[in-house]
Amino acid sequence: MNRITIFSVLLSFGICFAVCPVFSEETTDDLQMRVLEEENKELKRQVKEKEEASRVFKIKKEASELQEQGNRKVKESSIAEKEELERRWMAKKKRADQLRKNFFYPGVGYFQAGETKKGIISSGLFSLFLLGGIFFQSEANSSLSQAKSSKLLPWEYTKSYSEYESSYRTANLLFILGAITYSFVMYDSFRAAEEETPKTGIKTNVGFAPVQGNSLYSLEGNQAKLSDQSEMNASVLWYLRF
Numbered sequence: 001m002n003r004i005t006i007f008s009v010l011l012s013f014g015i016c017f018a019v020c021p022v023f024s025e026e027t028t029d030d031l032q033m034r035v036l037e038e039e040n041k042e043l044k045r046q047v048k049e050k051e052e053a054s055r056v057f058k059i060k061k062e063a064s065e066l067q068e069q070g071n072r073k074v075k076e077s078s079i080a081e082k083e084e085l086e087r088r089w090m091a092k093k094k095r096a097d098q099l100r101k102n103f104f105y106p107g108v109g110y111f112q113a114g115e116t117k118k119g120i121i122s123s124g125l126f127s128l129f130l131l132g133g134i135f136f137q138s139e140a141n142s143s144l145s146q147a148k149s150s151k152l153l154p155w156e157y158t159k160s161y162s163e164y165e166s167s168y169r170t171a172n173l174l175f176i177l178g179a180i181t182y183s184f185v186m187y188d189s190f191r192a193a194e195e196e197t198p199k200t201g202i203k204t205n206v207g208f209a210p211v212q213g214n215s216l217y218s219l220e221g222n223q224a225k226l227s228d229q230s231e232m233n234a235s236v237l238w239y240l241r242f
Contacts, residue, residue: 096193106185122185129178140167
């Protein structure tokens, strides 16, 4: 009986020594596999984070370049617009000055301003009335001199004095028509010159640039709006990339 018990104990120890290393080896392999899997997951996470950081940096760089490009275009647009406003202002000022030259002789300002038809009509009428008035005034003076020299001859005096009165009235009528023509040209010229000359506007290197209607056009305000728009476009690009 004792021999059987001892044999059983020895057999159990033998089996244990034979099987335990196998289970121990399997447990170690499982642990190593789990460690490797965790390390692999960590590496993948780090790679993903780096890729995400790289993508974010690229998007930020593109947004910054877009904003810089927008600001550059805004600046170029503002400079070009300012130069265009100055050019228009100078052209309007020049035309206003040309129209005011009608003050010296009707039609001269129209010709210089490029309004040939108005120049021909106004200068032609004024010259016609002026020269006609001078001619008939000369005729009236001549008839009056003849009337004074022929007082002893009633019929000659009456004829000369009648011619004097007729020429005098005609001369006065032509002078009045000439004055009306001159006044109309002055009114039209200075009215157009006042419309051409800007009263308010943007301060430029040569003065105030013109303003349309009652709205004050501001380059600074326009530049700020365009800059805000470029920033908004950059922000939209930022969010769309996600």
